[in-house]
Amino acid sequence: MPRGAGYPCGTFLPAVLDMRARRRVSRAFDPIARVLARFGFTPSAVTLLGVAIAIGGGVLIGLGHLEWGAPVAGFGATLDVLDGILARLTHSETRRGAFLDSVTDRVGEVAMWTGLGYYLAVEGEPALVTLCLVAASGSLLISLIRARAEAEGMRGKGGLMGRAERILMFCWGVGLAGVGVGDPWLLTATVWALAVLTWVTVLQRFYNTWMQLKA
Numbered sequence: 604m605p606r607g608a609g610y611p612c613g614t615f616l617p618a619v620l621d622m623r624a625r626r627r628v629s630r631a632f633d634p635i636a637r638v639l640a641r642f643g644f645t646p647s648a649v650t651l652l653g654v655a656i657a658i659g660g661g662v663l664i665g666l667g668h669l670e671w672g673a674p675v676a677g678f679g680a681t682l683d684v685l686d687g688i689l690a691r692l693t694h695s696e697t698r699r700g701a702f703l704d705s706v707t708d709r710v711g712e713v714a715m716w717t718g719l720g721y722y723l724a725v726e727g728e729p730a731l732v733t734l735c736l737v738a739a740s741g742s743l744l745i746s747l748i749r750a751r752a753e754a755e756g757m758r759g760k761g762g763l764m765g766r767a768e769r770i771l772m773f774c775w776g777v778g779l780a781g782v783g784v785g786d787p788w789l790l791t792a793t794v795w796a797l798a799v800l801t802w803v804t805v806l807q808r809f810y811n812t813w814m815q816l817k818a
Contacts, residue, residue, distance in 0.1 A: 669781025
């Protein structure tokens with residue numbers, strides 16, 4: 604197969620980088636997953652624990668504890684990495700597990716944006732609240748496009764801001780703003796950047812999927 608075959612519209616390099624990053628992350632988290640397996644944790648239990656922690660982080664953010672809520676939400680999102688590795692190590696990968704993981708990913712991300720939106724509403728920042736809605740809806744569309752593409756047997760990944768990139772930018776930006784770094788511009792810049800880049804990714808994935816479709 605020629606270089607880049609099967610990766611439309613210049614997505615070959617991001618795909619290779621994504622695969623390499625996943626292998627490195629897997630090696631780093633393998634020991635933790637093995638410990639969880641010894642204690643009898645199932646992938647679904649880790650998935651549910653992760654989304655519960657992410658929701659808790661969103662609540663903390665909504666209450667104004669940005670410096671605590673962001674890392675808590677980030678930790679919940681990190682467990683999403685562990686459930687997949689645990690499923691592989693224990694040979695317990697199932698369609699139900701994959702479905703649960705996909706749904707809880709979206710729930711956790713929406714919880715984070717809901718918490719931040721509530722906090723900004725209390726602070727009297729209607730424009731930033733609107734941008735939170737724009738970013739959250741964009742993140743859901745990114746996942747929808749991927750799911751629709753993969754249902755048609757095509758590649759649905761790619762673009763600037765995958766879930767990992769969105770979570771990292773959100774948690775770092777919100778967390779640092781919570782401890783007073785770059786106050787008040789950092790939080791504003793984070794929300795603007797995520798709103799814009801998320802929709803750039805929506806357009807990228809839409810275009811890549813459109814170009815794969817045959818009339």
